[in-house]
Amino acid sequence: MALMVEIEQTALPGIGLRHEFTTRSGRRIGIVSHRTGRRDLVIYDPDDPDRACETVKLNDEEADALAELLGAPRVVQRLNDLHREVEGLVSEKLPIGDDSPYAGRPMGDARVRTRTGASIVAVVRDGQVYTSPAPDFALTASDLVVVVGNADSVNAVADILAHG
Numbered sequence: 339m340a341l342m343v344e345i346e347q348t349a350l351p352g353i354g355l356r357h358e359f360t361t362r363s364g365r366r367i368g369i370v371s372h373r374t375g376r377r378d379l380v381i382y383d384p385d386d387p388d389r390a391c392e393t394v395k396l397n398d399e400e401a402d403a404l405a406e407l408l409g410a411p412r413v414v415q416r417l418n419d420l421h422r423e424v425e426g427l428v429s430e431k432l433p434i435g436d437d438s439p440y441a442g443r444p445m446g447d448a449r450v451r452t453r454t455g456a457s458i459v460a461v462v463r464d465g466q467v468y469t470s471p472a473p474d475f476a477l478t479a480s481d482l483v484v485v486v487g488n489a490d491s492v493n494a495v496a497d498i499l500a501h502g
Contacts, residue, residue, distance in 0.1 A: 358382075377401045406467050428492050431462065432499055434481040439502040445483075446473025454494040456487025 348356045350370065358368035358380075366382035381392040396404065434441050440448050451457055461468045461475065462482040468475065477483070485495045 356380075379404070402466075402468060405469055426488050427486065428489050429459075429484060429486045430492050430496070431482040431484055432492075432496050434477050434479055434483060434499060436479045438477075438479065438499055440477050440499055441479040443477060444473060445471055445475045445477050448498055450485070450495050450498060453498060454487065454491040456485050456491035456495045458483050458495075459486050460484040 343359045345357050345359045348358070350356055354370060354372040354374075356368055356370045358366055360366050365384060366387045368380040368382065370378040370380060372378070375398055377396045379394040379396060380390045383389040383391040445458060445461070458471065459469065460483075461471050461477070462484065463478065463480070483495075483499065485492050487495070
């Protein structure tokens, strides 16, 4: 199994959260998630890890595009790896139908994790993958929701998304 990258999380009062990690070559990279929804990709100075040498401000669409480029194939690969390592773990792509009570509503309204213990880890819409969607992510008819849990909890999510 590949070594896991250690991600450090720091609360930034009044701003949001900063997540940072060090690459194998020793470079520090961070993401500052502002309360406003903006995200900053930060590359730190190799000689002074507290000084940013480059900051790229990303709006929601740009952050989603970067996440898709970097993460979508990795999410699928990691889920496949987990299936081999964890007995009983199931992931399914569940459709949001036209008649779903959650079509057009925020994902959090379904309270999937609270009600079933399963997690929605991604939403596929028009060929684009939205990883780790927030509770305010609005679901639309024809979305595919990627759910991870045990067989019973995933089946319960399918029922919730179809019938409420």
